[in-house]
Amino acid sequence: MPATTTSPLLQLEQLTSVRPGPQNRPLTVLSAVSCSFRQGELTALIGPSGSGKSSLIRLINRLDDPLQGQILLEGQDIRELAPPLLRQRIGMMLQKAHLFEGTVLDNLQQPFRYRKKPLPGPDDPHITRCLTLARLTPDFLERDARTLSGGEQQRVSLARTLISQPQALLLDEPTSALDRPTTDSLGQTLQELCRSEQLAIILVTHDLRLAERISDQLLYMEQGRIVEIGRTTELFERPQSEGLRSFLSEPETEKT
Amino acid sequence: MSDTNSLIHLDLLQLVYAYALILLSVSLARFRQIGQERQMLWASLRMVVQLLAVGYLLQLIFTVRSPLLVILILLTMTGFSLQIVGSRIKQRMPGFYRIMGSSILIGCGGITFYFCLLVVGYTPWHDPRYLIPLAGMIIGNSMNGASLAAERLAAEMRERHDELETALCLGATARQAAEPALRTAYKAALIPTMNTMAATGIVALPGMMTGQILSGTEPMLAVRYQIAIMCAITAAVAITAFLILLQGYRGYFTPADQLRNTP
Numbered sequence: 001m002p003a004t005t006t007s008p009l010l011q012l013e014q015l016t017s018v019r020p021g022p023q024n025r026p027l028t029v030l031s032a033v034s035c036s037f038r039q040g041e042l043t044a045l046i047g048p049s050g051s052g053k054s055s056l057i058r059l060i061n062r063l064d065d066p067l068q069g070q071i072l073l074e075g076q077d078i079r080e081l082a083p084p085l086l087r088q089r090i091g092m093m094l095q096k097a098h099l100f101e102g103t104v105l106d107n108l109q110q111p112f113r114y115r116k117k118p119l120p121g122p123d124d125p126h127i128t129r130c131l132t133l134a135r136l137t138p139d140f141l142e143r144d145a146r147t148l149s150g151g152e153q154q155r156v157s158l159a160r161t162l163i164s165q166p167q168a169l170l171l172d173e174p175t176s177a178l179d180r181p182t183t184d185s186l187g188q189t190l191q192e193l194c195r196s197e198q199l200a201i202i203l204v205t206h207d208l209r210l211a212e213r214i215s216d217q218l219l220y221m222e223q224g225r226i227v228e229i230g231r232t233t234e235l236f237e238r239p240q241s242e243g244l245r246s247f248l249s250e251p252e253t254e255k256t
Numbered sequence: 257m258s259d260t261n262s263l264i265h266l267d268l269l270q271l272v273y274a275y276a277l278i279l280l281s282v283s284l285a286r287f288r289q290i291g292q293e294r295q296m297l298w299a300s301l302r303m304v305v306q307l308l309a310v311g312y313l314l315q316l317i318f319t320v321r322s323p324l325l326v327i328l329i330l331l332t333m334t335g336f337s338l339q340i341v342g343s344r345i346k347q348r349m350p351g352f353y354r355i356m357g358s359s360i361l362i363g364c365g366g367i368t369f370y371f372c373l374l375v376v377g378y379t380p381w382h383d384p385r386y387l388i389p390l391a392g393m394i395i396g397n398s399m400n401g402a403s404l405a406a407e408r409l410a411a412e413m414r415e416r417h418d419e420l421e422t423a424l425c426l427g428a429t430a431r432q433a434a435e436p437a438l439r440t441a442y443k444a445a446l447i448p449t450m451n452t453m454a455a456t457g458i459v460a461l462p463g464m465m466t467g468q469i470l471s472g473t474e475p476m477l478a479v480r481y482q483i484a485i486m487c488a489i490t491a492a493v494a495i496t497a498f499l500i501l502l503q504g505y506r507g508y509f510t511p512a513d514q515l516r517n518t519p
Binding site: 019020061062063064065079083084085087088091092093094096097098100110111113114115160161164 | 418419421422423424425426427428429432510512513514515517
């Protein structure tokens, strides 16, 4: 566990979020959620389906906005930043990695196109570095991105997110379509990335084994609220709430 | 413009001869019992009545000397085209009628006046004899492009949902994220017009040109008119579709470059 005494990178304060429900009546998705995330710390966000895990991380890079509450990035309200710049600082991998048509290199160049910067070539040190961080080899660069396997596609998506040199990384069930060995290997990559790059990683997952193995902080949600938050090892050993206790004891198959 | 000596008038008797062709087809259908005779008869009667009505209407309109009234007629035509496009499209983008109305008005209206004032250059500028048919051709042809642009945009924004969010996550602005969808929709809007241009003169002789030739215009002059009107139609389709897409994609995003939840 990294000894982090510095102030958190991200502070979420009293976040409440709604979405239109049946007959246009607002449905509460998140209610008064507060928590914080530090650099070099990997947080696993767990809880039953519909508990608001994805909704929560979508607020952090402003894919959605909360009804109430605020999010501070290094003490600054994220609404003060231009959304494209915010999203470069807080990278996000969606559940389904969408790779653009073309080669892996084309995909890695995409963030440069958005910033209207000159495109780096295959030998560019930054490209090579992001590939290496995502545990891909340079021979991938010329391959057609859409013909890669599921695990490889997730790695390309990871490398592409790293191109912008984000401070935080949000991952929405990146392993849900992967088999056990591929999941474990991607999990290990994330853990190493978190340490070496001092990233704040927030991982939404149904995979309890993965959460236990790689995360430092565990956040358990139920019905739009944080029920428990703490060190992963402690919560797995001594869950305080009835909800988390039964969630952890349910057979693995029901959550994947 | 036209040489009236070579113009052959059709009198009532000649029209009756022409209509006899319908009666021949109907009686053939009846005699051989293959059906459709009632439908043929009904459709042909509708055609005759509608055309006579529009003929009287045009004759009436051509006597109009007031620019205001001509403009009013043009606006009514635009309104009808808007209504037709609206009824044809199931999936409408946010702000559909405002966007479609302003785009057709600016795109088609602008081109029509450019064409009438600069290309044909007749006086007075509001002479309904030129303005109304030319505007009709330009609006009528642009309607297709306009509805294709709107329809394609709505479909692309729905189908590309994941791609759009991925682009936003990578730091794209709403405009940058929508770019591929806009390109596809623009292409779809322009294809029919470009196909028509490519086929003109080889596969089909355009109606306006044929009509002018039949009414005594020199073929080369009719061809020049056809070239000019095709340029105008293409530009009208291009500008109208461009305006629809440029205004239309915005409705799918919030000002903070977020995808809006559209039904």
